[in-house]
């Protein structure tokens with residue numbers, strides 16, 4: 088097993104760092120158990136995409152990058168069993184080869200499956216729960232080496248208590264996911280006024296499979312994303328994807344952010360130009376995972392709050408008014424998403440349909 092002493096860990100956002108006395112990269116379950124046995128206190132890391140200090144430890148860190156194999160793909164049962172370090176993008180590609188797909192996804196697919204499961208990672212869609220709801224069963228190895236296999240149906244109470252666990256209950260060592268036949272998404276993206284979007288919010292949320300808003304602060308318009316599940320053929324152009332996803336969303340967006348960092352008073356105009364000039368209406372059909380996932384953004388800071396959906400309109404009205412009236416000049420998208428209630432004790436959607444308000448910002452571009 089690969090091991091290192093005094094390993095410096097830094098998360099994706101570069102805002103959290105620690106030096107771990109021992110660092111292990113196991114490839115087998117036996118190595119994983121051995122690494123735990125050698126450690127007094129231990130934390131696990133997927134890809135370090137969490138903004139919080141959740142992965143930090145000064146004793147032992149166990150990285151699961153190499154504990155990422157596909158163990159079983161059962162096409163008839165629509166289930167896949169994998170090791171927890173597998174990345175969501177690897178799962179997407181592997182499932183696609185077999186005409187299958189994950190039921191729902193968040194905005195990117197760089198995360199490990201276990202990292203996404205443990206932290207209640209979510210996508211959007213009021214009929215869809217957080218990603219952990221796709222799990223049929225998982226294996227948890229506790230600090231004393233005891234192994235528990237927890238099933239969604241047979242062990243309902245335990246499953247609901249343990250599936251979102253912030254990495255605190257032991258190591259998740261195997262996951263079986265329910266998947267679906269591959270599907271496409273009809274993506275209708277357009278711009279509308281913030282006021283109109285808030286007034287029509289519930290109609291739009293309820294009439295679309297996957298609905299989200301991107302608000303560029305200080306702008307009167309908001310970008311509306313409506314994705315409908317379909318089996319119609321894909322028709323998106325590769326040239327458009329290259330231009331939008333590789334050139335405009337990456338290089339040009341970064342350039343705008345850099346300009347906004349020279350003088351923060353330009354940010355309102357920059358945000359307005361981004362919405363009005365670059366967020367062109369879209370009407371395309373593409374594979375599900377290619378629509379759910381957006382190009383990885385530049386390193387920035389995020390906090391995301393979850394609220395009962397009943398307060399959605401008031402929340403958005405007050406938030407947009409508060410930001411616009413403040414002295415802040417915010418240079419990054421604010422993202423509004425929706426998920427269905429669940430029964431997982433530590434989930435922000437526990438027993439309530441949820442609106443998520445993602446408050447994002449970037450002060451420097453250094454990547």
Ligand SMILES: Cc1cc2nc3c(=O)[nH]c(=O)nc-3n(C[C@H](O)[C@H](O)[C@H](O)COP(=O)(O)OP(=O)(O)OC[C@H]3O[C@@H](n4cnc5c(N)ncnc54)[C@H](O)[C@@H]3O)c2cc1C
Pocket residue numbers: 099100130131132133134135136137138141142151171172192193194195197198199200201202203205206207208209210253254255257258259260383384
């Ligand atoms: C650019 C970007 C976009 C994002 N988009 C979304 C989004 O659309 N929706 C959303 O909800 N979130 C999103 N996130 C947040 C992200 O999904 C979560 O922070 C997720 O936990 C990151 O996965 P990871 O593999 O990096 O886990 P890490 O950050 O490495 O770990 C997270 C937690 O999981 C634990 N853990 C990891 N593996 C195991 C294991 N095998 N057993 C036990 N515990 C384990 C760790 O100890 C830690 O407590 C985004 C983050 C970034 C940086």
